[in-house]
Amino acid sequence: MRRWIRWSSFLIAALLALQVWPWPAATRGFLGLSPVLGLLGALAARAASLGLLLGVPVLVVGYFRSRWFCRYLCPTGFAAELVGRLNPRGRRRFARWPNLGRALLALAFGGALCGQPLVLWLDPLALFSGFFGAWRLPLAWTSFALALGLPLVLLLSVVTPQAWCQRLCPLGAAQDACAALRRRMKFRAATAAAAAGPMLALTRRTFLFALAGGAAAVALRRWAIGRRLPIRPPGARPEDQFAGLCARCGACIRACPYGVLKPDLGAGGAAGLLAPTLDYAKAHCFEYCNECTKVCPTGAIERLALETKRNRAIGLAEIDREKCIAWHDRQYCMVCHEFCPYLAIDSVTQDGVECPTVKPDMCRGCGACQVNCPALPDKAIVVQGIPQRVARPLEG
Amino acid sequence: MATMPRRTFLKTAAATAAALAFAPRRLFAEAAAARARVVVAHGTDIPKMLAAGLAAIGGWGAFVKAGQKATLKPNAGWASTPEQGANTHPLLVEACIRACLAAGASEVVLPENPCSPAAKSFAMSGIAAAAQRAGGRLYELDDEKDYVETPIPRGQVLRSAAVARDVLATGCLINLPVAKTHRGATLTLGLKNWMGSVRDRGFWHRSGLHQCVVDFATLIQPHLTIVDATRILVTNGPRGPGDLETPNQLIFGTDPVAVDAYAVTLFRKEPFAVPYVKLAHEAGLGCGDLAQIDVQHLEA
Numbered sequence: 001m002r003r004w005i006r007w008s009s010f011l012i013a014a015l016l017a018l019q020v021w022p023w024p025a026a027t028r029g030f031l032g033l034s035p036v037l038g039l040l041g042a043l044a045a046r047a048a049s050l051g052l053l054l055g056v057p058v059l060v061v062g063y064f065r066s067r068w069f070c071r072y073l074c075p076t077g078f079a080a081e082l083v084g085r086l087n088p089r090g091r092r093r094f095a096r097w098p099n100l101g102r103a104l105l106a107l108a109f110g111g112a113l114c115g116q117p118l119v120l121w122l123d124p125l126a127l128f129s130g131f132f133g134a135w136r137l138p139l140a141w142t143s144f145a146l147a148l149g150l151p152l153v154l155l156l157s158v159v160t161p162q163a164w165c166q167r168l169c170p171l172g173a174a175q176d177a178c179a180a181l182r183r184r185m186k187f188r189a190a191t192a193a194a195a196a197g198p199m200l201a202l203t204r205r206t207f208l209f210a211l212a213g214g215a216a217a218v219a220l221r222r223w224a225i226g227r228r229l230p231i232r233p234p235g236a237r238p239e240d241q242f243a244g245l246c247a248r249c250g251a252c253i254r255a256c257p258y259g260v261l262k263p264d265l266g267a268g269g270a271a272g273l274l275a276p277t278l279d280y281a282k283a284h285c286f287e288y289c290n291e292c293t294k295v296c297p298t299g300a301i302e303r304l305a306l307e308t309k310r311n312r313a314i315g316l317a318e319i320d321r322e323k324c325i326a327w328h329d330r331q332y333c334m335v336c337h338e339f340c341p342y343l344a345i346d347s348v349t350q351d352g353v354e355c356p357t358v359k360p361d362m363c364r365g366c367g368a369c370q371v372n373c374p375a376l377p378d379k380a381i382v383v384q385g386i387p388q389r390v391a392r393p394l395e396g
Numbered sequence: 397m398a399t400m401p402r403r404t405f406l407k408t409a410a411a412t413a414a415a416l417a418f419a420p421r422r423l424f425a426e427a428a429a430a431r432a433r434v435v436v437a438h439g440t441d442i443p444k445m446l447a448a449g450l451a452a453i454g455g456w457g458a459f460v461k462a463g464q465k466a467t468l469k470p471n472a473g474w475a476s477t478p479e480q481g482a483n484t485h486p487l488l489v490e491a492c493i494r495a496c497l498a499a500g501a502s503e504v505v506l507p508e509n510p511c512s513p514a515a516k517s518f519a520m521s522g523i524a525a526a527a528q529r530a531g532g533r534l535y536e537l538d539d540e541k542d543y544v545e546t547p548i549p550r551g552q553v554l555r556s557a558a559v560a561r562d563v564l565a566t567g568c569l570i571n572l573p574v575a576k577t578h579r580g581a582t583l584t585l586g587l588k589n590w591m592g593s594v595r596d597r598g599f600w601h602r603s604g605l606h607q608c609v610v611d612f613a614t615l616i617q618p619h620l621t622i623v624d625a626t627r628i629l630v631t632n633g634p635r636g637p638g639d640l641e642t643p644n645q646l647i648f649g650t651d652p653v654a655v656d657a658y659a660v661t662l663f664r665k666e667p668f669a670v671p672y673v674k675l676a677h678e679a680g681l682g683c684g685d686l687a688q689i690d691v692q693h694l695e696a
Contacts, residue, residue: 374598
């Protein structure tokens with residue numbers, strides 16, 4: 001029976017990560033089952049929503065049934081166990097390791113209190129989704145960059161079976177914390193020492209880790225953000241938070257029907273590595289689409305209604321007049337104006353030829369101009385990242 | 397010098413006079429080839445306007461070859477609603493497809509290289525639904541298989557282009573542009589509408605847009621052009637949203653330059669204020685001089 005549940009759970013998780021069903025909420029719901037993603041995300045962003053609270057039932061079940069989620073539902077744990085069987089002699093080699101998972105969880109908790117939960121990307125569901133989620137055709141090597149997590153976990157599981165689940169996984173540690181709480185409650189009931197001692201098993205070590213997490217979060221938010229802001233999906237939290245809130249699960253990258261989202265390869269500073277960024281090489285952020293905002297399990301990308309998304313500026317287009325075929329070559333062009341969905345391109349007449357200018361209050365940074373700019377070899381109009389803001393709505 | 401007997405002369409003269417008196421008017425029309433002809437149907441019922449205009453210009457039978465494919469080129473390039481005026485009106489497209497099929501076309505195809513993502517352009521413009529209702533096949537041109545690299549021997553700048561296969565080889569080619577402003581090209585009308593049938597538009601912009609439009613017109617001459625001027629986008633074109641005016645007209649013609657020249661006047665401009673109309677006229681591709689065009693107005 002358990003085997004059936006685990007196999008079907010694994011397959012369903014894979015299909016959800018691949019987003020073969022047209023329900024973005026399902027993908028989000030599956031990832032949201034991890035309280036590490038949902039609850040720590042909500043804590044860091046100071047914003048709760050139903051989707052972020054899906055992890056609560058998992059914790060409650062974990063309270064009554066030790067590591068129930070791990071034993072029945074976790075696809076990463078299942079895969080790790082399967083490959084672990086390849087090396088039966090390697091068992092228990094990790095027994096003397098400290099419980100890094102608990103330390104990571106404490107770090108993430110402390111970080112989340114300071115707005116940057118640091119290690120959400122170590123969540124097993126995020127790793128699993130990252131493996132499947134960023135795959136899309138045609139394959140780009142950026143997809144592989146995001147898919148590295150799960151193979152590393154599996155590799156570790158071949159070398160030292162069970163080490164990941166028992167010693168590293170923060171989701172496992174979160175359930176352990178619930179189970180420990182239950183044992184403590186039972187113990188207290190048995191000894192009838194009702195008023196004495198702290199409720200939570202908050203050791204000094206855990207507390208120090210949380211403190212270190214908070215300090216690291218503050219430091220990262222201040223210093224690990226690149227000078228040039230990358231273009232993040234509409235609804236993304238401010239860059240200093242986004243870099244940590246993003247679990248690198250790849251759900252948004254996969255959800256983008258136009259293949260605009262790519263893993264960031266360092267343009268946004270070290271903290272933002274592999275987080276989603278918009279690449280206008282082939283397509284732009286389409287004005288009638290808000291799919292990426294529907295799938296984020298951590299709230300790093302806020303869910304935006306289509307109208308709100310249409311008015312959210314995620315970047316600002318800039319014209320290089322030296323490269324522009326109207327400004328520089330006096331050719332009739334204005335393709336940027338033609339393609340702009342938001343009437344953000346204006347023009348001035350020079351020698352009888354219309355030459356483009358950008359209206360900063362109207363520009364959403366969607367990239368329609370950049371994709372279609374016919375200038376060679378470089379685009380004459382390029383979108384730069386900005387702190388996201390609300391742009392002036394179109395009249396009528 | 398040969399002499400003609402008086403009797404023979406009289407006979408010949410009488411026969412010639414009789415022939416001239418009873419000759420179909422057509423003979424004279426063709427003799428006076430300098431004058432182009434444009435038919436303008438006014439009204440609000442698009443299918444009725446289409447029927448009236450076509451009747452005046454020779455009927456569908458003059459254009460559609462029975463048993464052969466007919467290709468329509470509406471402007472279905474933008475994710476924009478019919479009311480916004482960036483695309484050809486779906487009712488016009490629908491009526492044209494029906495008429496072509498009724499005239500015996502084996503199939504009606506509508507190839508398009510849209511600007512917005514195809515699925516959304518085709519759906520929002522209402523043209524996908526129109527084509528489906530009427531039985532035409534609207535499709536997005538595929539970069540790999542739907543284009544044919546074609547030399548343009550008379551092109552000055554555009555010497556070759558990857559052109560939609562169905563535009564090159566068809567029994568009947570009908571251009572169905574919508575008239576609207578265009579910040580780069582001043583106005584977009586019939587001649588410019590063919591940009592939606594080529595793969596690489598960027599070259600046109602880099603190399604002289606107006607000359608490329610005209611170069612392409614030396615290659616592709618539609619059998620018929622019907623300009624949708626039921627409503628025209630007079631600001632923020634070609635995409636809008638912008639201000640609309642409602643001339644409530646459909647403009648018909650076999651001379652693509654003459655049709656465009658008349659359409660320019662709806663925007664209160666001289667035809668030659670649009671460089672590609674002027675260049676096309678000068679290249680002899682048609683008549684852009686309003687003084688040389690007979691415009692026939694109909695109410696429908």
